[in-house]
Amino acid sequence: MNEEQIKAYIEQNNIQKIKFAFADIDGVLRGKVIHPKKFIDGLQSGYGFCDVVFGWDSNDACYDNVQLTGWQSGYPDKLCRIDLSTLRNIPWQDDIPFFLADFSNPDGNDLPACPRSLLKKIKAECDAMGYHTEFAQEFEWFNFKETPQTLADKKFTNIEPLTPGMFGYSILRTSQNSDFYFDLFNLLTKFNIPIEGLHTETGPGVYEAAILHDEVLAAADKATLFKTAVKEIAYKHGIIASFMAKWTETLPGCSGHIHQSLWTKDQSKNLFYDANDVYKMSDLHKHYLAGQLYCMPHLLPMYAPTINSYKRLVEGAWAPTTITWGVENRTTAIRIINTNENYTRLETRIPGSDTNPYLAMAAALASGLYGIKNKLELNIEPTIGNGYQDKRNGVLWPNLHAAATAMQNSDIAKELFGEGFVDHFTQTRLWEYRQFAKSVTDWELKRYFEII
Numbered sequence: 001m002n003e004e005q006i007k008a009y010i011e012q013n014n015i016q017k018i019k020f021a022f023a024d025i026d027g028v029l030r031g032k033v034i035h036p037k038k039f040i041d042g043l044q045s046g047y048g049f050c051d052v053v054f055g056w057d058s059n060d061a062c063y064d065n066v067q068l069t070g071w072q073s074g075y076p077d078k079l080c081r082i083d084l085s086t087l088r089n090i091p092w093q094d095d096i097p098f099f100l101a102d103f104s105n106p107d108g109n110d111l112p113a114c115p116r117s118l119l120k121k122i123k124a125e126c127d128a129m130g131y132h133t134e135f136a137q138e139f140e141w142f143n144f145k146e147t148p149q150t151l152a153d154k155k156f157t158n159i160e161p162l163t164p165g166m167f168g169y170s171i172l173r174t175s176q177n178s179d180f181y182f183d184l185f186n187l188l189t190k191f192n193i194p195i196e197g198l199h200t201e202t203g204p205g206v207y208e209a210a211i212l213h214d215e216v217l218a219a220a221d222k223a224t225l226f227k228t229a230v231k232e233i234a235y236k237h238g239i240i241a242s243f244m245a246k247w248t249e250t251l252p253g254c255s256g257h258i259h260q261s262l263w264t265k266d267q268s269k270n271l272f273y274d275a276n277d278v279y280k281m282s283d284l285h286k287h288y289l290a291g292q293l294y295c296m297p298h299l300l301p302m303y304a305p306t307i308n309s310y311k312r313l314v315e316g317a318w319a320p321t322t323i324t325w326g327v328e329n330r331t332t333a334i335r336i337i338n339t340n341e342n343y344t345r346l347e348t349r350i351p352g353s354d355t356n357p358y359l360a361m362a363a364a365l366a367s368g369l370y371g372i373k374n375k376l377e378l379n380i381e382p383t384i385g386n387g388y389q390d391k392r393n394g395v396l397w398p399n400l401h402a403a404a405t406a407m408q409n410s411d412i413a414k415e416l417f418g419e420g421f422v423d424h425f426t427q428t429r430l431w432e433y434r435q436f437a438k439s440v441t442d443w444e445l446k447r448y449f450e451i452i
Protein backbone atom coordinates (compact mmCIF):
# COMPACT_ATOMS: atom_id res chain seq x y z
CA MET A 1 0.00 0.00 0.00
CA ASN A 2 1.22 3.53 -0.72
CA GLU A 3 0.70 6.55 1.54
CA GLU A 4 -2.67 7.53 0.03
CA GLN A 5 -3.99 3.99 0.26
CA ILE A 6 -2.92 3.71 3.92
CA LYS A 7 -4.66 7.00 4.74
CA ALA A 8 -7.83 5.75 3.04
CA TYR A 9 -7.56 2.43 4.89
CA ILE A 10 -7.35 4.26 8.25
CA GLU A 11 -10.34 6.43 7.38
CA GLN A 12 -12.55 3.66 5.99
CA ASN A 13 -11.85 1.27 8.85
CA ASN A 14 -12.12 3.93 11.55
CA ILE A 15 -8.69 2.95 12.89
CA GLN A 16 -8.12 4.48 16.35
CA LYS A 17 -4.59 3.38 17.09
CA ILE A 18 -1.51 2.05 15.28
CA LYS A 19 1.45 0.13 16.64
CA PHE A 20 4.98 0.40 15.30
CA ALA A 21 8.31 -1.01 16.38
CA PHE A 22 11.94 -1.37 15.34
CA ALA A 23 14.68 -3.78 16.34
CA ASP A 24 17.42 -2.60 18.69
CA ILE A 25 21.01 -3.86 18.50
CA ASP A 26 20.00 -7.13 20.23
CA GLY A 27 17.11 -7.63 17.80
CA VAL A 28 14.61 -6.86 20.55
CA LEU A 29 11.55 -4.91 19.37
CA ARG A 30 10.96 -1.50 20.90
CA GLY A 31 8.08 0.73 19.85
CA LYS A 32 4.81 2.47 20.67
CA VAL A 33 1.11 2.66 20.02
CA ILE A 34 0.21 6.00 18.41
CA HIS A 35 -2.83 8.03 17.36
CA PRO A 36 -3.65 7.88 13.61
CA LYS A 37 -3.05 11.65 13.36
CA LYS A 38 0.46 11.27 14.75
CA PHE A 39 0.98 8.37 12.34
CA ILE A 40 -0.08 10.39 9.29
CA ASP A 41 1.91 13.48 10.37
CA GLY A 42 5.10 11.43 10.63
CA LEU A 43 4.86 9.66 7.31
CA GLN A 44 6.89 12.37 5.57
CA SER A 45 8.97 13.79 8.40
CA GLY A 46 9.68 10.63 10.42
CA TYR A 47 9.06 10.03 14.11
CA GLY A 48 11.36 11.34 16.84
CA PHE A 49 12.58 8.59 19.15
CA CYS A 50 14.99 9.04 22.06
CA ASP A 51 18.28 7.54 20.88
CA VAL A 52 18.76 5.80 24.22
CA VAL A 53 17.08 2.86 22.47
CA PHE A 54 20.55 2.33 21.00
CA GLY A 55 22.28 3.40 24.20
CA TRP A 56 20.71 0.72 26.40
CA ASP A 57 21.67 -2.90 26.71
CA SER A 58 18.95 -5.56 26.76
CA ASN A 59 18.32 -4.79 30.46
CA ASP A 60 18.09 -1.01 29.91
CA ALA A 61 21.50 -0.28 31.48
CA CYS A 62 23.25 2.61 29.73
CA TYR A 63 26.42 1.67 27.80
CA ASP A 64 29.39 3.69 29.02
CA ASN A 65 31.59 2.94 26.02
CA VAL A 66 29.72 3.89 22.83
CA GLN A 67 30.30 7.09 20.82
CA LEU A 68 26.96 7.23 19.06
CA THR A 69 24.88 8.18 22.07
CA GLY A 70 25.30 8.58 25.80
CA TRP A 71 25.28 11.14 28.60
CA GLN A 72 27.87 13.08 26.55
CA SER A 73 25.23 13.90 23.92
CA GLY A 74 22.17 14.25 26.20
CA TYR A 75 20.23 11.43 24.50
CA PRO A 76 18.49 13.49 21.78
CA ASP A 77 15.72 12.23 19.48
CA LYS A 78 16.69 10.52 16.26
CA LEU A 79 14.25 10.14 13.39
CA CYS A 80 12.88 6.75 12.55
CA ARG A 81 10.76 6.00 9.50
CA ILE A 82 7.94 3.53 9.10
CA ASP A 83 8.18 1.10 6.21
CA LEU A 84 4.65 1.03 4.77
CA SER A 85 5.27 -2.29 3.03
CA THR A 86 5.50 -4.01 6.43
CA LEU A 87 1.83 -3.42 7.33
CA ARG A 88 0.20 -6.41 9.00
CA ASN A 89 -2.64 -6.62 11.53
CA ILE A 90 -2.04 -8.33 14.86
CA PRO A 91 -4.72 -11.04 15.00
CA TRP A 92 -4.29 -11.70 18.73
CA GLN A 93 -4.58 -7.95 19.57
CA ASP A 94 -7.89 -6.83 18.06
CA ASP A 95 -6.29 -6.72 14.61
CA ILE A 96 -4.45 -3.49 15.42
CA PRO A 97 -2.43 -2.32 12.37
CA PHE A 98 1.30 -2.83 12.90
CA PHE A 99 4.35 -1.48 11.04
CA LEU A 100 8.09 -1.97 11.26
CA ALA A 101 10.37 1.05 11.28
CA ASP A 102 14.07 1.77 11.01
CA PHE A 103 16.54 4.63 11.24
CA SER A 104 17.63 4.81 7.61
CA ASN A 105 17.88 8.20 6.00
CA PRO A 106 16.91 9.07 2.42
CA ASP A 107 20.34 10.74 2.03
CA GLY A 108 22.04 7.47 3.00
CA ASN A 109 23.21 8.88 6.31
CA ASP A 110 21.69 6.03 8.33
CA LEU A 111 22.10 5.61 12.07
CA PRO A 112 25.00 3.12 12.15
CA ALA A 113 23.48 1.29 15.13
CA CYS A 114 20.24 0.43 13.31
CA PRO A 115 20.29 -3.27 12.32
CA ARG A 116 17.47 -3.06 9.76
CA SER A 117 19.16 -0.14 7.98
CA LEU A 118 22.38 -2.15 7.82
CA LEU A 119 20.63 -5.09 6.18
CA LYS A 120 18.93 -2.75 3.69
CA LYS A 121 22.37 -1.53 2.59
CA ILE A 122 23.66 -5.07 2.05
CA LYS A 123 20.47 -5.98 0.19
CA ALA A 124 20.95 -2.93 -2.07
CA GLU A 125 24.51 -4.13 -2.87
CA CYS A 126 23.12 -7.54 -3.74
CA ASP A 127 20.47 -5.95 -5.97
CA ALA A 128 23.17 -3.92 -7.72
CA MET A 129 25.14 -7.12 -8.36
CA GLY A 130 22.05 -8.49 -10.11
CA TYR A 131 20.88 -11.17 -7.68
CA HIS A 132 17.57 -11.95 -6.01
CA THR A 133 17.84 -13.44 -2.51
CA GLU A 134 15.79 -16.21 -0.94
CA PHE A 135 16.41 -16.44 2.81
CA ALA A 136 14.70 -18.12 5.74
CA GLN A 137 15.50 -18.48 9.41
CA GLU A 138 14.30 -21.42 11.47
CA PHE A 139 14.06 -21.31 15.25
CA GLU A 140 14.07 -23.71 18.14
CA TRP A 141 12.79 -22.50 21.50
CA PHE A 142 11.75 -23.87 24.90
CA ASN A 143 8.24 -23.45 26.35
CA PHE A 144 7.53 -23.37 30.08
CA LYS A 145 4.33 -23.34 32.16
CA GLU A 146 5.43 -20.12 33.84
CA THR A 147 4.72 -16.38 33.84
CA PRO A 148 7.20 -13.48 34.15
CA GLN A 149 6.20 -13.24 37.83
CA THR A 150 6.60 -16.96 38.65
CA LEU A 151 10.02 -16.92 36.98
CA ALA A 152 11.04 -13.96 39.11
CA ASP A 153 9.61 -15.54 42.30
CA LYS A 154 11.32 -18.89 41.61
CA LYS A 155 14.58 -17.17 40.61
CA PHE A 156 14.66 -19.41 37.51
CA THR A 157 14.90 -22.62 39.57
CA ASN A 158 12.52 -25.60 39.31
CA ILE A 159 10.80 -24.12 36.29
CA GLU A 160 8.21 -26.38 34.69
CA PRO A 161 8.58 -27.30 31.02
CA LEU A 162 5.44 -27.46 28.89
CA THR A 163 5.88 -31.23 28.55
CA PRO A 164 8.29 -33.68 30.22
CA GLY A 165 10.99 -35.82 28.63
CA MET A 166 12.77 -35.95 25.29
CA PHE A 167 10.41 -36.46 22.35
CA GLY A 168 11.46 -35.06 18.96
CA TYR A 169 8.86 -34.82 16.16
CA SER A 170 6.23 -36.06 18.61
CA ILE A 171 2.66 -36.14 17.35
CA LEU A 172 1.51 -36.98 20.86
CA ARG A 173 3.21 -34.07 22.64
CA THR A 174 1.88 -31.45 20.23
CA SER A 175 -1.63 -32.96 20.34
CA GLN A 176 -1.54 -32.63 24.14
CA ASN A 177 -1.20 -28.87 23.67
CA SER A 178 -3.09 -28.52 20.43
CA ASP A 179 -4.72 -25.17 21.35
CA PHE A 180 -1.29 -23.57 21.68
CA TYR A 181 0.21 -25.53 18.78
CA PHE A 182 -2.49 -24.59 16.27
CA ASP A 183 -2.75 -21.02 17.58
CA LEU A 184 0.94 -20.62 16.79
CA PHE A 185 0.53 -21.96 13.27
CA ASN A 186 -2.69 -20.09 12.44
CA LEU A 187 -2.00 -16.74 14.09
CA LEU A 188 1.55 -16.47 12.78
CA THR A 189 0.33 -17.19 9.25
CA LYS A 190 -2.41 -14.56 9.62
CA PHE A 191 0.30 -12.15 10.85
CA ASN A 192 2.12 -12.73 7.54
CA ILE A 193 4.74 -15.02 9.03
CA PRO A 194 3.81 -18.20 7.14
CA ILE A 195 5.20 -21.30 8.81
CA GLU A 196 6.62 -24.07 6.64
CA GLY A 197 6.78 -26.63 9.45
CA LEU A 198 6.21 -26.72 13.22
CA HIS A 199 7.20 -29.66 15.40
CA THR A 200 8.68 -30.68 18.74
CA GLU A 201 12.46 -30.97 18.97
CA THR A 202 14.35 -33.18 21.36
CA GLY A 203 14.01 -31.75 24.88
CA PRO A 204 11.21 -31.04 27.35
CA GLY A 205 8.83 -28.47 25.87
CA VAL A 206 11.05 -27.53 22.92
CA TYR A 207 9.48 -26.58 19.58
CA GLU A 208 11.02 -25.85 16.21
CA ALA A 209 9.50 -23.73 13.44
CA ALA A 210 10.75 -23.08 9.92
CA ILE A 211 9.53 -19.79 8.48
CA LEU A 212 8.67 -19.89 4.78
CA HIS A 213 11.48 -18.31 2.71
CA ASP A 214 11.33 -14.79 1.25
CA GLU A 215 13.74 -12.11 0.00
CA VAL A 216 16.32 -11.24 2.63
CA LEU A 217 14.78 -8.10 4.19
CA ALA A 218 11.29 -9.58 4.41
CA ALA A 219 12.82 -12.80 5.79
CA ALA A 220 14.65 -10.84 8.52
CA ASP A 221 11.48 -8.86 9.31
CA LYS A 222 9.55 -12.11 9.68
CA ALA A 223 12.24 -13.73 11.82
CA THR A 224 12.43 -10.70 14.13
CA LEU A 225 8.66 -10.48 14.47
CA PHE A 226 8.42 -14.24 14.93
CA LYS A 227 10.22 -14.21 18.28
CA THR A 228 8.03 -11.52 19.81
CA ALA A 229 4.87 -12.96 18.23
CA VAL A 230 5.57 -16.44 19.66
CA LYS A 231 6.16 -14.93 23.12
CA GLU A 232 2.90 -12.95 22.92
CA ILE A 233 0.85 -15.94 21.73
CA ALA A 234 2.49 -18.10 24.43
CA TYR A 235 1.56 -15.60 27.20
CA LYS A 236 -2.09 -15.98 26.16
CA HIS A 237 -1.77 -19.69 26.94
CA GLY A 238 0.05 -19.17 30.26
CA ILE A 239 3.33 -20.18 28.64
CA ILE A 240 6.75 -18.51 28.57
CA ALA A 241 8.74 -19.04 25.37
CA SER A 242 12.51 -18.69 25.76
CA PHE A 243 14.83 -18.00 22.84
CA MET A 244 18.02 -18.27 24.90
CA ALA A 245 20.63 -20.17 22.91
CA LYS A 246 21.23 -22.59 25.79
CA TRP A 247 19.09 -22.51 28.89
CA THR A 248 20.66 -25.49 30.65
CA GLU A 249 23.92 -27.38 30.36
CA THR A 250 22.09 -30.71 30.30
CA LEU A 251 19.99 -30.21 27.15
CA PRO A 252 20.78 -29.25 23.55
CA GLY A 253 20.59 -25.55 22.76
CA CYS A 254 18.33 -23.63 20.41
CA SER A 255 19.35 -22.87 16.85
CA GLY A 256 18.44 -20.06 14.50
CA HIS A 257 19.84 -21.58 11.29
CA ILE A 258 19.73 -19.39 8.17
CA HIS A 259 18.92 -20.91 4.75
CA GLN A 260 20.08 -18.96 1.69
CA SER A 261 20.14 -19.04 -2.08
CA LEU A 262 20.69 -16.48 -4.85
CA TRP A 263 18.41 -16.40 -7.89
CA THR A 264 18.10 -14.53 -11.15
CA LYS A 265 16.28 -11.22 -10.73
CA ASP A 266 13.13 -12.68 -12.32
CA GLN A 267 13.33 -15.55 -9.80
CA SER A 268 13.20 -18.13 -12.57
CA LYS A 269 16.55 -19.83 -11.86
CA ASN A 270 18.36 -20.87 -8.71
CA LEU A 271 21.92 -19.65 -9.30
CA PHE A 272 23.31 -21.95 -6.60
CA TYR A 273 22.53 -25.09 -8.63
CA ASP A 274 24.65 -26.80 -11.26
CA ALA A 275 23.52 -30.25 -12.39
CA ASN A 276 27.00 -31.08 -13.73
CA ASP A 277 28.94 -30.44 -10.54
CA VAL A 278 29.81 -33.31 -8.22
CA TYR A 279 28.09 -31.50 -5.32
CA LYS A 280 25.45 -29.96 -7.65
CA MET A 281 26.92 -26.57 -6.68
CA SER A 282 27.48 -23.73 -9.15
CA ASP A 283 30.73 -21.72 -9.10
CA LEU A 284 28.72 -18.81 -7.72
CA HIS A 285 27.57 -21.02 -4.85
CA LYS A 286 31.17 -22.06 -4.16
CA HIS A 287 32.42 -18.43 -4.11
CA TYR A 288 29.55 -17.52 -1.76
CA LEU A 289 30.43 -20.43 0.53
CA ALA A 290 34.15 -19.58 0.39
CA GLY A 291 33.30 -15.99 1.37
CA GLN A 292 31.29 -17.12 4.38
CA LEU A 293 34.03 -19.45 5.60
CA TYR A 294 36.70 -16.77 5.09
CA CYS A 295 34.76 -14.03 6.91
CA MET A 296 33.45 -16.23 9.75
CA PRO A 297 36.18 -15.43 12.32
CA HIS A 298 35.78 -11.71 11.54
CA LEU A 299 32.01 -11.61 12.01
CA LEU A 300 31.22 -14.25 14.62
CA PRO A 301 29.46 -11.88 17.09
CA MET A 302 26.87 -11.10 14.39
CA TYR A 303 25.92 -14.81 14.49
CA ALA A 304 26.63 -15.39 18.18
CA PRO A 305 25.95 -12.08 19.96
CA THR A 306 25.48 -13.03 23.63
CA ILE A 307 27.53 -14.57 26.42
CA ASN A 308 25.12 -17.49 26.26
CA SER A 309 25.54 -18.09 22.48
CA TYR A 310 28.92 -19.70 23.12
CA LYS A 311 27.49 -22.21 25.62
CA ARG A 312 25.50 -23.67 22.72
CA LEU A 313 28.49 -23.95 20.38
CA VAL A 314 29.89 -27.09 22.02
CA GLU A 315 30.63 -30.57 20.72
CA GLY A 316 27.93 -33.20 20.43
CA ALA A 317 24.88 -30.91 20.50
CA TRP A 318 24.25 -30.49 16.73
CA ALA A 319 25.74 -26.98 16.89
CA PRO A 320 29.07 -26.26 15.15
CA THR A 321 32.45 -25.62 16.77
CA THR A 322 34.73 -25.62 13.69
CA ILE A 323 35.05 -23.53 10.49
CA THR A 324 33.77 -26.28 8.22
CA TRP A 325 31.27 -27.15 5.54
CA GLY A 326 29.71 -30.39 4.38
CA VAL A 327 26.98 -31.79 2.19
CA GLU A 328 24.02 -32.84 4.35
CA ASN A 329 26.24 -32.68 7.41
CA ARG A 330 24.76 -31.39 10.67
CA THR A 331 28.08 -31.19 12.51
CA THR A 332 29.58 -28.47 10.29
CA ALA A 333 29.24 -24.67 10.43
CA ILE A 334 27.68 -24.71 6.96
CA ARG A 335 25.49 -27.46 5.56
CA ILE A 336 24.85 -27.68 1.81
CA ILE A 337 21.46 -29.03 0.85
CA ASN A 338 21.41 -30.13 -2.80
CA THR A 339 18.44 -32.47 -3.12
CA ASN A 340 16.95 -30.73 -6.17
CA GLU A 341 17.34 -27.60 -8.25
CA ASN A 342 14.70 -25.46 -6.56
CA TYR A 343 15.76 -26.38 -3.03
CA THR A 344 19.54 -26.22 -3.43
CA ARG A 345 20.78 -23.89 -0.74
CA LEU A 346 23.31 -23.17 1.94
CA GLU A 347 22.43 -23.38 5.64
CA THR A 348 24.54 -21.36 8.06
CA ARG A 349 24.24 -23.32 11.32
CA ILE A 350 26.16 -21.04 13.70
CA PRO A 351 23.30 -18.68 14.63
CA GLY A 352 21.34 -19.61 17.73
CA SER A 353 17.80 -18.51 18.46
CA ASP A 354 19.29 -15.56 20.41
CA THR A 355 20.57 -13.86 17.25
CA ASN A 356 19.40 -10.55 15.90
CA PRO A 357 18.07 -11.77 12.50
CA TYR A 358 18.97 -8.49 10.74
CA LEU A 359 22.61 -8.76 11.79
CA ALA A 360 22.95 -12.49 11.25
CA MET A 361 21.46 -12.23 7.74
CA ALA A 362 23.57 -9.13 6.97
CA ALA A 363 26.70 -11.08 7.99
CA ALA A 364 25.70 -14.13 5.93
CA LEU A 365 24.82 -12.16 2.80
CA ALA A 366 27.69 -9.66 2.95
CA SER A 367 30.31 -12.36 3.45
CA GLY A 368 28.81 -14.49 0.67
CA LEU A 369 28.88 -11.49 -1.69
CA TYR A 370 32.46 -10.79 -0.59
CA GLY A 371 33.37 -14.28 -1.81
CA ILE A 372 31.63 -13.65 -5.14
CA LYS A 373 33.17 -10.20 -5.69
CA ASN A 374 36.66 -11.46 -4.89
CA LYS A 375 36.11 -14.79 -6.68
CA LEU A 376 37.36 -16.63 -3.58
CA GLU A 377 38.26 -20.21 -4.35
CA LEU A 378 36.66 -22.94 -2.29
CA ASN A 379 39.94 -24.58 -1.37
CA ILE A 380 38.61 -26.38 1.70
CA GLU A 381 37.36 -29.90 1.10
CA PRO A 382 33.95 -30.73 2.56
CA THR A 383 33.96 -32.45 5.91
CA ILE A 384 33.07 -36.09 5.65
CA GLY A 385 31.81 -37.38 8.98
CA ASN A 386 32.35 -35.68 12.32
CA GLY A 387 32.86 -31.92 11.92
CA TYR A 388 33.86 -31.51 15.56
CA GLN A 389 37.11 -33.32 14.82
CA ASP A 390 37.84 -31.46 11.58
CA LYS A 391 40.09 -28.59 12.69
CA ARG A 392 41.95 -28.14 9.35
CA ASN A 393 40.44 -24.71 8.84
CA GLY A 394 40.38 -23.57 12.46
CA VAL A 395 37.78 -23.42 15.21
CA LEU A 396 35.18 -20.83 16.22
CA TRP A 397 36.14 -18.29 18.89
CA PRO A 398 35.30 -19.77 22.30
CA ASN A 399 33.61 -16.73 23.85
CA LEU A 400 32.13 -13.30 23.18
CA HIS A 401 35.23 -11.42 24.30
CA ALA A 402 37.52 -13.16 21.82
CA ALA A 403 34.95 -12.89 19.01
CA ALA A 404 34.17 -9.20 19.61
CA THR A 405 37.85 -8.27 19.89
CA ALA A 406 38.61 -10.01 16.59
CA MET A 407 35.72 -8.19 14.90
CA GLN A 408 36.72 -4.84 16.40
CA ASN A 409 40.18 -5.20 14.84
CA SER A 410 38.98 -6.61 11.54
CA ASP A 411 39.51 -4.61 8.34
CA ILE A 412 37.14 -6.97 6.53
CA ALA A 413 34.34 -6.26 9.01
CA LYS A 414 34.88 -2.51 8.49
CA GLU A 415 34.97 -2.92 4.72
CA LEU A 416 31.68 -4.83 4.76
CA PHE A 417 29.71 -2.79 7.30
CA GLY A 418 31.52 0.53 7.85
CA GLU A 419 33.54 1.72 10.85
CA GLY A 420 30.52 3.32 12.54
CA PHE A 421 28.63 0.06 12.82
CA VAL A 422 31.64 -2.10 13.68
CA ASP A 423 32.76 0.28 16.42
CA HIS A 424 29.29 0.60 17.97
CA PHE A 425 28.36 -3.07 17.74
CA THR A 426 31.64 -4.46 19.06
CA GLN A 427 31.62 -1.98 21.96
CA THR A 428 28.14 -3.20 22.91
CA ARG A 429 29.43 -6.80 22.82
CA LEU A 430 32.48 -5.93 24.94
CA TRP A 431 30.16 -4.16 27.39
CA GLU A 432 28.08 -7.35 27.53
CA TYR A 433 31.22 -9.32 28.35
CA ARG A 434 32.14 -6.87 31.13
CA GLN A 435 28.69 -7.26 32.73
CA PHE A 436 29.17 -11.02 32.76
CA ALA A 437 32.84 -11.04 33.81
CA LYS A 438 32.09 -9.42 37.15
CA SER A 439 29.12 -11.64 37.99
CA VAL A 440 29.51 -14.67 40.28
CA THR A 441 27.66 -17.70 38.92
CA ASP A 442 26.08 -20.66 40.69
CA TRP A 443 28.69 -22.85 38.96
CA GLU A 444 31.42 -21.03 40.88
CA LEU A 445 29.54 -21.31 44.16
CA LYS A 446 29.08 -25.05 43.76
CA ARG A 447 32.67 -25.56 42.73
CA TYR A 448 34.60 -23.31 45.10
CA PHE A 449 32.44 -22.12 48.00
CA GLU A 450 33.33 -24.87 50.45
CA ILE A 451 36.23 -26.71 48.88
CA ILE A 452 38.83 -24.23 47.72
Ligand SMILES: NC(=O)CC[C@H](N)C(=O)O
Pocket residue numbers: 140252253254255312317318319320330
Ligand atom coordinates in the same frame (compact mmCIF):
# COMPACT_ATOMS: atom_id res chain seq x y z
N1 LIG B 1 17.62 -29.08 14.32
C1 LIG B 1 18.88 -29.31 14.54
O1 LIG B 1 19.68 -29.47 13.62
C2 LIG B 1 19.35 -29.23 15.96
C3 LIG B 1 20.14 -27.98 16.21
C4 LIG B 1 20.65 -27.80 17.62
N2 LIG B 1 19.62 -27.84 18.61
C5 LIG B 1 21.41 -26.47 17.71
O2 LIG B 1 21.34 -25.79 18.69
O3 LIG B 1 22.09 -26.06 16.80
